[in-house]
Amino acid sequence: MAFWFTLFLFIGTTVLSALLQKKPKDATPSAAGDFQVPTAQEGRVISYVAGTCKISGPNVTWWGDLRVDPIKKKSGGFLGIGAKKVTVGYKYSLGMDMALCHGPIDALVELRIGDKVCPFTSSTIGSPEDYRVLTIDQPDLFGGDEKEGGIKGTVAFYRGVSTQQSDNYLTSQFGHTAPAYPGLCHAVLRGVYVGTSQYIKEWAWVVRKCPTPAGMNAAKANINGDANPVYIVLDLMQSAEFGLGIPSGRFDLASFQTAADTLYTEGFGMSLLLDADSSADTVLSEVCRTVDAVIYTDPSTGKWTIKLVRADYVAGNLLEVTQDDLLEEPEFSRASWADTLNEVKIEYLDRTANFQDRVVQAQETANYAVRGELATETFTFKGISNAAIALKVAVREMKTHSYPLAQFKLVVNRKAWNLRPGSAFRLTWQPPSGPAWSDMVLRVTNIRYGALDEGRIEIDAVEDVFAVASTAYADPGGTGWSDPIAPPVAVSAQVLVEAPYWLVGQERWAMAMAARGDGTTFAAEVWVDEGAGYFASNDLTNMTPSGVLAGSYPAKTAAMDSTGFTIAAGARDMARLVDESTDAAGRNRGDNLAYFADTGEIVGWTTCTDNGDGTFTFSGVLRGVLDTVPTDHSAGARVWFLSEGACTTKETAYPSDLTVTAKVLPRNPRGTLAIGSAASMSLTTSSRAWKPYPPANVQINALGYDSWPTTTVGDAAFTWSHRNRVTQGTGTNLVAQDTAGAYTQEGDYTLEVLVGGVVKRTFTAETGTSKTYTAAQRIADNADGTKAVQLRITPVNNGLTGTTRTTPGVVMTGLGMTLGQHLGGVQG
Template sequence: ITTGYKYYLGVQLVLCSGEIDEVLQIRFDDRRPPAGYAHTPDVTQISINASGFFGGEDSEGGVQGSVYVYRGTATQPADSYLEARIGESLPAWRRVCYAVFRRVYLGTSPYIKAVSFVVRRCPNGLGLTNGAENIDGDANPAAMIYDILISPASENGLGLPVGFLDVAAFRSVGQTLATEGLGLSMLQDRGTTAKDLVLEILRHIDGVIYVEPTTGLLTIRLIRNDYDPETIPELDVDSCTVKSFARPSWGDLKNSVRIGYVSRDAGFIEKTAQAQDLAGIEVQGGEVSLQDLTLRGLSNATNAQQAAARSLAALAYPLATTTIEADRSAWAFRPGAVFKLIWDPLGISGMVCRVVRVGTGRLDSGKIEIEAMEDVFAVDWTGYSTPPDSGWQDPSGDVPALTAQVALAAPYEAVKDYGSLAADVQLAITLAAAGVTGVSLGYRAYVSDGSGGWAPPVDVPFFTPSGVLSTAIDELTSEIVVASGLDTDLVEAVSAPDFSLGVNVAWIVHDGVEEFIAFQNVVQGESYITLQVVARGCLDTAPTAFPAGTRVWFISYGSQIVNIRGPVPPTVNVYNDIRFQAFNNQSEFPFTSCPTSQVVATTPARSAKVYCPTDVHINGESYPASITGELTVSWSHRNRLGTWSYADSGKTGSPEAGTEYDILVYGELDTLVHTESGVTGTTWTYLEATEIAESGLGRLNDHLRVIVRTYGTGRTHEAIREVEWEFDRS
């Protein structure tokens, strides 16, 4: 009986033009599911494990799977999932930021939830120091303007040469804005000119741009209370003539200002901040005169409240405007500069004014025309502060210890889309099972820094489904029973094509020996799950016997990639400790009591090593107990760089270039009797006469042990796994 459908999506979504710095969130219907974010120079892998996010199977299901976000870099690779699905090579679409959903489960409703991403780019062509380009998660406006001015038209900029700009002035303004905490988060999703975008940024920060006549450079200035009224230049009756002077009436003023901004903490919804001049309301007979302003580049209540108060000061007080004709003593006046006006005919004894526009006049007149207005910072005013927090406390309680944890060096298939890494960086996979009791939201993975400390942690807001083998398995077991464990109810059957793509992959490990398996069918029992149609020894592993109680990690349902320290010659191996710290909204497990796992970074990295062969047969049988006659060993190639399927454990027609196999034969006395080196084919026979001559017994061995060892190009490295089998001869 069909009771409903589950919907999966594989799709490519273009996010924006150009490069971004990082991916912060993925959202569905403006809600953020628990997810892990693994960052490399080119790609961010988002691992989502929230099958009940939309209400579970009784409602609209949830979301689960991997989303790869290519950050628009100049070195990002093509997406292997898209290439496998389309069946041909694809461009990397460099300088375009896009996301790829790799068969992501999106619930039980046929209507796709609205998908959105939160990304960040904080340009720093200015070379700001001490992290000033990133102001509490917002971009530095000075660096934004500078980036727009110098970027070519193909990247939505003005294409000005750097030599046309006063870089020192832009840096100074950038440092000031960082000190003030005034950053901007702006989404440019509609047609506009680069000039208009610069003007919009200036409106947010109260800044001006102009060409400095003495240098010919484009410079920037902030309108701030950054002067001493006693030391600024003065204009009086001897140096100027006031051509016009006016003040607005009180009835023309605004006594309330409301700023519209987009709150990042509230989930990118539009909120308002308001400031009122109570005295102004009283003067206007209790009538509220409201001015609405929109500053969507502001992302938090503090900056919005400051903007409201700053705007109110200019709108609630009758600031004078004036036009002045000055002599050449005003030659250094620039837009945004301040001066003091002393004009006895109007009774002005020292009014601080701000230059709005400077007209340089004509060469034969010696006069400079200045448009100015009374400076708002010469007027006292009071604004309201940001409202206090609500005081609500999360009732989650103390976080329990993890049930199990492990870290492993990442194989090639897990890291192939991450682009190039620094020589001293490798990648590892972390897996953790939640505590049995209490409330846990995830864990933090701390990697040792090699100096006795820990690198900044990676927050992993999910766990990996995990259980243990109900019964022992051997190399030929084709149906695997796993005792139900934490989140194993999430594990489900997949279609044949998805089985081939590795949508269902588990990892089994015992005493340092490991095996990847792929599986298609899942039967959920009361206290166990049964895996059927199983491909054994996938990726760089081989079929292995494991005892009952061995832990099984359903790695494709939740895993985290982390950076670890890699060896730099002459160092061969680096041992990385990784500490797992469980957390919830209320607390985190005591750090000093957190268990530590270790993963070894090798030379070369595990991801760079060839795969061992698959489908190994002895005299035509897979892992036989005994044979008769002459010994023949056969196998199938595997090529980590080629095209292959999980369904047959990765068989390929040809090996990775340079692959060689050695076959080592041990006789019934368990001594090495023969080594066949440099085999490049897929079969080798131990001639009967040769075996008799080498056995030391004058006859064929009654018992044999065979090892197939794999080497990479030039025999510079060995595969992480060798295939070994022991059997009798009858």
């Protein structure tokens, strides 16, 4: 049963409980931590590790000893005769001290640099141990000299033992004796070659620490690479260095060892990385929530005690509270079936998948039979590291949430003096009305013992799920037959879009799209208000397939993106798009168009694939067609598949720009939605069909969007190709972004150079297809070489401006600018 208690730590605490509370809003520990990139931050907390964790954001306490070596190659000559060596790049080496976590850790399990596992050999220095030398010989890890180099050199890895000494390399760099940092796990890069890029890649350290608090059995500390959760609790409560500093004599160690033995037998370990300020109650409550435990001070001993909530009793042997023991009429309540669940999903951090989020689920068919509908919820347990334990927790949570458990407030005599938080007992009681309770097993969630001379104990209790009989799933009673088709409901989403030239020529039209809000709507009426009230103006014969992105979709893809994007589960009418999949010819004809509502980008797509989990992937995507450009789209952005469901707001074009107000009234076999129940939407037209097309085939130093660099050395040479709406025509083949073409310019361009998002230079009435922003101009415009440069291109014709195109940012580097500034991200 999911029975956990929030921990409030104060002297004289009798009981600390909060049954089945939601996950704390505070920072929640996980095996990956909160920091995901290296930092150089004074005063940052030292990370705490329990189990096997990935430290992706070590605190860089020092870096220096930078060395830059040229990479030279022979060039020119004939058959090698007369060839000269030229510099084609540089190798970067440096020293660094990365503070990782409290020690001593048990082992360094893995080293990941960038997105790659970096092999190393290890040897121990000193007896007793001082540190371990990691020898790395991977100069081609990132492609060698031809690409981003690799890693080569030695690292002094200090596990955080009490005997470790000052690092000789750091001492030589500081000019004085470096601190020894006993008890701190840290890694010292001793002039290590880190690649050919000016930006150091992320170093992620996978370390293992399974603490064994004093008095505990060390053989039960490591549970399949995870730490014993009970030992985590003791470690945090007892440590004066990073915990609460409670003396070991204040603990009922026998109860802790019993609980630890149980978790070891269950194979139930946890891995936690605490690398940000967290309160004790947040962390300890998360552990208790995960393993289903309660921590309290026993009033008879005054010692901290732990109890796991398990089916570890014989009902007939439990204390029985009867009518004679009750001093007041009990307060009783039971949740409704509407508050229960029949599907539970558990999100956890999978160690075998590089600490990525994974989900498992459990279902309860009996509850589904009672409710007649799916009721699901996702619970997050970031301390769980493997699917086996996640499945156990899913079954536990499913059992708890699938039945409406009874809750009681009882006032009893001193017979209940020996009950504690988490204790199970029996209740026999005849309520004023309804059936009697006989031998109902309850679980204590909170208990107040009162004064000894009062002779009364107040108990909060909940029906114990382990004792709920299978007969609990009784039919709640039939409701009789009802029409399976309900009256129409409002659309789930709707939008108005001004039609582009390619669809309608040089006329002014507004298009309406709407996603149905139920499964029976098959069409809709469009009503428009032009100032004199709403009137029926057109019909949407097919509701528009629409959904939201399951993940982000960046602008920087190939012009014909073979991978495409994925629509999240729950979208309407995606399945019918599978049959609309086409070939390259159909895509280029514009058979399948989609509209991204967040930026207005229109794309053509080739194939719709049903992924089997409610999501659909659209591949073979032609980016930024017609008068739009490729843009970044965040997860959750809405996508409209307009080719399969769109109509104009009325059957005649608008003579001039105006604000169009419309409503969509869904229709199903039961009728049409009342106009008063439909939400209105508005669009102000802007003569879109008259506006010039934006340029395409935009490149920087001959690199297109799919290979757009984050940095470039020297000048930034931007080039592009003209587009022309009239020449390209209406209903003709779509033109890909990377097609050069031979189109004449329609009007001219306004060019703006942005540095760090601020306009620094503006060029008007430009008619060419290139603009070079020199390194000298960059230095003159802003002395901060770390800021990215962008080019904003706006087409202008007859006073109308088309879609503005802003390139991705690029940092201009080179001698005199950013060389070496970003190494480690710490200088400056």
